[in-house]
Amino acid sequence: MKRIAILGGGTAGVAAAYFLAQSGAEHDVTLFEASPRLGGIVETVREGGFVIEGGPDGWVTEKPWALTLAQELGLGDEVIQSLDDTRKTYIYLDGRLEAMPNGMRMMVPGDLQAVEASALFSSEAKKAFLDEPARADALKAAAPDDDESVASFVARHFGPEVLTKIAAPLLSGVFGGDVNTLSVRAVMPAFVAMEREYGSLVTAVQAKAKGTQRPIFTTLRSGVGTLVEAMAAKIPLRWIRRNEPVKRLKRTGEGWLVDGRPFDDVLLATPVDVAAHLLEPTDHRAYELMQMEASSAVVVGFCFQENFDLPQGFGFLVPPGQGSLLMAATFMDQKFPGRIPSGGRLVRAFFGGASALRLMRCGNDEIASIARMELARILGPLPTPTITVVRRWPNSLPQYAVGHLGRMAELESRVQTIGNLWLLGNGYRGVGLPDLIRDARKAAQELSA
Known part of the structure; x- marks a missing residue:
């Protein structure tokens, strides 16, 4: 034995x-x-009809191994998927929330018309998106034989504005890392494969979008825990x-x-x-x-019995240099069904990097107060939460x-x-x-x- x-x-x-x-x-x-x-870091708090995640709130649907395990465990009836029909992600920019264009796969647009109509990007960034398919052969030829940073990869395809506004906050939300040091082959292998095959990432995303679309995220009705x-x-x-x-x-x-x-x-x-x-x-x-290197995270979940208006969608990301301690926030009751009692709201604030390290030294009440203040600066006045969950995850995100x-x-x-x-x-x-x-x-x- x-x-x-x-x-x-x-x-x-x-x-x-x-x-x-x-x-x-x-x-x-x-x-x-x-x-x-x-x-x-996987922990679910269930209280007063709320399902509050202290760590990850689900997983990426296209990776099958968590779903297979859930089914093996007899949790098939618990499996739910994200509410993608109303999915929007916002970027906090210059004091306002701007929606990412529909059809985006991370920083790559599947719908160039939606990009042209978006208020998120300058005319220069829009032109970089529109011109990228015509540069396919040159992009494929310029792809380095060795690894490169996410920043280098994204900038080659779309330029610095898209890197700053989209790629940096998206990757920070997942890895808590710096796009100038993160390995593109390790954290974005699918996009590296697209470049090798198509040259153009826009063309690749459009080609792959023609298949059956699945919801992006999956979780369990009673929580990942x-x-x-x-x-x-x-x-x-x-x-x-x-x-x-x-x-x-x-x-x-x-x-x-x-x-x-x-x-x-x-x-x-x-x-x-x-x-x-x-x-x-x-x-x-x-x-x-x-x-x-490993970055830290602080997550604060706010449960509200009182309903109030939120932008339609899953939440928002905050690029560096926008004057907020927040890295992101998720409107949990709009991302997944069954997270709240009738008439409630559930919002999670996420802090990473230097902001998380600063907050680690604070007590729970102070962390919660700072999180509410940061959310209110972006979303407007908030009611008093009935339940608040604070979780610290030091050095939890390897780079x-x-x-x-x-x-x-x-x-x-x-x-x-x-x-x-x-x-x-x-x-x-x-x-x-x-x-x-x-x-x-x-x-x-x-x-x-």
Whole structure:
């Protein structure tokens, strides 16, 4: 019987334990989690008819692995999708909210007529969009052989205005990162593939839009936390060790010592900085490859019993330099159904980067007050919330810097050389819930083979 240690009880660690429990193989598993609860940044608060997400509010529909897991867990009836018929995303610019044109896939328009009618872009930016398809051959020829930053990639296609107004706030909302350092091959691989095939991103998006359109986001009616709760319910209780941070990891001839306890295999599912520290005595080069910047986030959910007018759509993004601490806000009851009781409203404020670091030092009441003030500056006066949820997520968003894929390939080679070791989590092969679930399933399958 294999003795398996899982270090970290976030989504990746819980998923790995769940898949091992379901494998049918005989395993002796211990899941170590430093905090009192499982799930990491995935947490759903359910109160007064509101469904309030403390972390991610769903996942990207086109990645199938989270949906497949939900169905396996018997949660098929819980699956709901985003209200895309009324989807709009706004950009806060020069003191006003301007809607992104319909048909945008991130910073790439599928409808050039909507771009021409938009008040969001200058005539120069509109011309850059309109001219991009005719530059297809030149763009394909100019594509670098090596990795490049998101900023370089977007600027080549559409120029600096589109980079600043659209790409920077969109990518910051997902990765909390700087487009000047983020790797385009790691964070936008689909667009890199489009450039290789079509040259023009506009032409590629238009071609792909001709197929069946699916809602962009998927979640669970009772919240994303239900996914973790359902997995945890199927993990043997004797496997789970809460409030037990691991301090030492040592490779032996036969396996591993985890704080002096022997195991055959280790799944490292801690945050990447913790994993790097634990691995340093075993392989310093692996430690070096795991060094990466990570940004922090603060999320504040406001539940209102009183209905009030909001712009139609999913929410807004704030580009750098607009004089707001906010990075984004989501109108949750307009993004997904079933988030609120009748007549209510649910708005989430999101802070990242330097703003998040400043707020981390504040108490919950002060954070909530600042968030309400920032929202009111943009949306107008707000009623008093009946429920407020504040969550801090320090160093929760690893930055996939230029060259990330190459570093991860070298890291994976070293991990295989070390042996009996798997790295799981959002620091390596994707930050979304589906990515974490995919990798956890693969590791469990390899251990159970």
